[in-house]
Amino acid sequence: MDRRKSLKALALGTLSAGVLLEACGDGDKKAADDAAKASQPAGTIDRMKEEEAHYKQVTSSTFFTPEELATITILGDIIIPKDDVSGSASDAKVPEWIEFIVKDMPEHQVPMRGGLRWLDMQCLRRYEKAFKGCTQQQQMEMVDEIAWPAKAKPEMAQGVAFFNLIRNLTVTGFYTSEIGVKDIGYKGNTPNKWNGVPDDVLKQYNLAYTDKENKECASYT
């Protein structure tokens, strides 16, 4: 940039991206919006350029082998199966999310990779097959050895630690998915007016607003 252009840039410092967008016609704005969306691979949320670069870098490689991911998928659906209320972990694409999150949070990589191998070695000794090649009955026998922290045998402690981790990743991945948020019954994230705790809930807990609160607090019709 030459000196004159820089000076102009300085003088026009107010012409930020936002102002420029406003100054454009609607068609231009739409094109700009589309372009902005296309350059935001991390989704629909505002990102600074360093975050976009980080996302690209994180997603440019694959961490789990196909075998590992298959095992994660089986375990995920044991932890979160389809029930009367909602679908399973794999319905909510939890295995794909776990693939992403271990790359975004590298501290999970060794415990996950090592835990999966620990599990396969246990199964190999017991059933002469890796976990995913075992029968469903064998898989559940193995899972029951490591899924109950308080009653697991001491020699299963590493397996318990692994199962705690994959249980937590699966649960948190599931309950932050569209299926999971509906399942847990979260009702917010939408424009509304807060008029206080519903009457039936107040009654249930034997609570009431004071006259002072009713008088001084905001209410909406």
Next chain:
Amino acid sequence: MGDLQIKKSAKQYDAVIVGSGAGGGMAAYILANAGLKVCLVEAGPMYDPRTNVTQFKNPWESPRRGASTKYRPFGDFDACYWGWEIDGEPYTKESGTQWDWWRARMLGGRTNHWGRISLRFGPKDFKRRSIDGLGENWPIGYDDIKPFYDRVDKMIGVFGTNEGLENDPDGFFLPPPKPRLHELMIKKAGIASGVPVIPSRLSILTKALPGNKDRGECMFCAQCGRACSYAYADFSSSSVLVNPALKTGNVDLVVNAMVREVMTDREGKATGVSYVSKDDMNEYQVNGRVVILAASACESARILLNSKSQRHPNGLANSSNVVGKYLHDSTGTAMGGVLPQLFGRKRYNEDGVGGMHVYSPWWGDNKKLDFPRGYHIEYWGGMGQPAYGVGWGTEGMNGKYTVNGQKKEAGGYGASLKEDVRYFYGASVGMAGRGEALSLESNYCAIDPNVVDKYGIPVLKFNVKWSEHEINQAKHMKETFREIMHNMGAIITWGDDGTKENNYGIDTPGKIIHEAGTIRMGDDSKKSALNKWSQAHDCPNLFNVDGGQFVSQADKNITWTILALSMRASEYIIDEMKKQNL
């Protein structure tokens, strides 16, 4: 890059303002509306909640489901760019000391991060030395700042209630939102222990702000931390101060501009600032009749200390040698758990505003306690939007508490585990103390003689330690929290770990993100950098309007006082210019 050269702006501004947060935003707003020509220099990029949206997004719209990164330490949807670490912009610490430095790099600065808690200092907060003999009195009192607090209330908007409390002054409040369910329980539990629980005071528009057409009414999504894209219903400097200032046509905004130093002439007066552009890595200078630093307490101190000249060999405005000293943060410690009576609770939308609906102002008498200054308590809990971490640790819950009347084995899987996660959701509760720390000369930041950032600017080295006053205060916080939790039948699951050895769980300095005191004001030019008008003793056309000027910071979040002081200093500048004194 070709030859490195400095590009000098030919334009002479009335004021060059460094930083666009609460202090800089207010100064730009007041000066521009008075017709002065302003150059507003911001180290981060352009930002407007209306175009940079994270509000009303679902957890799955973040690839990491809202978890934090170094870019957004308070979560992937948080509006604030950067935080504890910035690539290429290091800071250092003296060994054996701790200071975590939060830096927001964007238009609006740290107002994109804060909790919108908007508390006035009370009469006692300006005169603590007269009360307990510690620290220093401010050169101003409550009566000096009250008219400005009043105007900030009306101009920006804050909800709350007039309670007639001696040291938590009344104001011009919009109606507060009704307490949420867990907040009603907290209220009962607090009052049973003699801890007042009153409506919080947050700068969120629960009703339309009279006379303001640019901002709308709150939509109760609890997401002020993401900045209000839809209604500008919360206070952020970008939407509430800078945008209107830009509309006057009197402000040139320069973003991605990292200020190196304040330039001075042979007489020692400020002439402007020099900065490096992060966009093109070129060097620039911009001139003004006055220079106003509002880059944050520590960043403003850094700029002054780096502004050495023959007239100011010790750094600018630093003949007193106090710049960088008396650095202090709020104290903080927290505790949390679950309310078993809320297990399996009925679902409804209880988002409310972005933050607590009730809080506890300081109630104690420090004369009867083993620490000199007070604290307030902030609360949270309930049915928030699920994010990374939801359901985590269920194996620690489902063996301990019956689920729908059924005793279970800890851990497990399957439909039964799904039932457990639903059952425990929305039962959490927590609280944190935010207390006044003493501002001590021995706590300081200074220029590290050995380290520069990627722009070649010498960086800060911190040297801060808590004293016994803060640690004793944290002990009292933990005791109070335990009692409130007990009163409401909560089970404490974390934070009840305070011992003498861990300083009662007090957060390390800097963690509460209320830095102040580094460029303090005072009547004595040997013991302070600024006079009572936020004006440098040594350099009359230099001002500081961020947390740097604070003599002490009370147990009140400092933003509302930054706004009031900046408004006051800006009008002083206008007056002095009219009188030809500047």
